[in-house]
Amino acid sequence: MIPISKPVLGKEEFKAVEEVLESGMLAQGDVVKEFEDKFAAYIGVNYAVATNSGTAALHTALASIGIRNGDEVITTSFSFFATASCVLMQNAKPIFVDIDSRTYNISQSEIEDKISERTKAIIPVHLYGQPCKMKEIMDIAEEHNLTVIEDAAQAHGAEYDGKKVGFIGDIAVFSFYSTKNIIAGEGGMITTNDERIAERAKMIRNHGQRERYLHECLGYNYRMTNIAAAIGLAQLKKLDKLNERRINNARYYNKRLNVDKPYVAPNAKHVFHQYTIRVKERDKFLEHLEKNGVGYGIYYPVPLSRQPLFNSGSYFREAELASKEVVSIPVHPALSKEDVKRVAEVVNVYE
Numbered sequence: 001m002i003p004i005s006k007p008v009l010g011k012e013e014f015k016a017v018e019e020v021l022e023s024g025m026l027a028q029g030d031v032v033k034e035f036e037d038k039f040a041a042y043i044g045v046n047y048a049v050a051t052n053s054g055t056a057a058l059h060t061a062l063a064s065i066g067i068r069n070g071d072e073v074i075t076t077s078f079s080f081f082a083t084a085s086c087v088l089m090q091n092a093k094p095i096f097v098d099i100d101s102r103t104y105n106i107s108q109s110e111i112e113d114k115i116s117e118r119t120k121a122i123i124p125v126h127l128y129g130q131p132c133k134m135k136e137i138m139d140i141a142e143e144h145n146l147t148v149i150e151d152a153a154q155a156h157g158a159e160y161d162g163k164k165v166g167f168i169g170d171i172a173v174f175s176f177y178s179t180k181n182i183i184a185g186e187g188g189m190i191t192t193n194d195e196r197i198a199e200r201a202k203m204i205r206n207h208g209q210r211e212r213y214l215h216e217c218l219g220y221n222y223r224m225t226n227i228a229a230a231i232g233l234a235q236l237k238k239l240d241k242l243n244e245r246r247i248n249n250a251r252y253y254n255k256r257l258n259v260d261k262p263y264v265a266p267n268a269k270h271v272f273h274q275y276t277i278r279v280k281e282r283d284k285f286l287e288h289l290e291k292n293g294v295g296y297g298i299y300y301p302v303p304l305s306r307q308p309l310f311n312s313g314s315y316f317r318e319a320e321l322a323s324k325e326v327v328s329i330p331v332h333p334a335l336s337k338e339d340v341k342r343v344a345e346v347v348n349v350y351e
């Protein structure tokens with residue numbers, strides 16, 4: 001079976017973890033600080049705050065800008081659950097928008113229709129590793145005085161108009177879950193240029209404390225461990241190379257596959273967290289992949305707008321269609337040339 005994802009771990013990760021274990025300081029400490037500093041430098045922002053998951057990073061980001069009961073946050077109808085569940089965690093309401101059928105990202109032209117007096121923020125998600133149309137989104141946000149939180153959980157190293165995602169919005173969040181472009185087992189990161197937001201985020205991830213045992217606001221235990229940070233640091237050094245391998249695998253598929261392939265916007269550097277094709281009779285196609293030993297993923301079979309929890313009552317045509325037709329095939333950097341060739345052959349045989 002060729003798996004849909006597989007981490008690339010080398011001697012560096014093993015050695016880094018061993019050093020942390022030997023140091024005896026396993027919880028959040030100097031290694032986390034170093035990971036934050038190096039990640040901030042990579043993205044090109046002043047501050048990075050590490051957390052123990054991307055979900056924790058999103059929740060912390062929303063809390064740190066004061067999202068609360070009665071507020072509305074506009075986001076895409078087609079993403080992972082956490083993009084919208086974190087809004088509920090602050091007792092606020094996610095307001096969904098349909099997607100662009102080509103990029104699967106939030107349809108920026110439909111955002112303004114959803115803005116109300118209660119709207120406080122927009123969460124664009126760079127789905128599958130392709131940046132959203134950030135210029136348009138930032139313009140809307142500026143005009144309506146809204147905060148933009150980029151959900152870059154799937155897009156480490158992706159660029160829009162030559163700028164790294166995570167640098168463009170007011171805040172961004174990343175995930176280091178084990179299938180992501182770089183991993184730490186579990187982990188997350190907030191990036192921002194706003195010192196106040198960064199300070200607030202640091203408090204929220206640590207029980208609302210600035211000073212030990214003095215709790216100024218509601219906070220949580222969202223701290224990253226030194227063990228996770230050690231893996232993250234080793235992975236960060238390889239990020240560009242790992243992304244390059246994903247992009248090369250995608251290029252190969254683009255040349256060879258005879259199916260509906262991913263569209264890449266002209267001003268976008270897509271880092272192919274997923275290589276996602278569309279097929280009409282998906283169940284039959286999936287059976288074919290399974291029979292031939294090719295792993296796959298469906299991201300996502302039910303749009304956020306139709307998740308029972310959100311009970312949004314909305315129907316979005318493009319998100320619905322995508323949820324029925326998308327299939328992600330292996331594109332990760334652990335694939336051999338033979339694997340990529342085999343995947344292409346299996347996909348192409350199906351007709």
Ligand SMILES: Cc1ncc(COP(=O)(O)O)c(C=O)c1O
Nearest residue numbers: 053054055080082083153175177
């Ligand atoms: C778009 C998106 N947002 C948020 C998250 C949450 O990240 P984590 O799994 O690290 O909590 C993920 C991870 O799957 C994601 O894909």
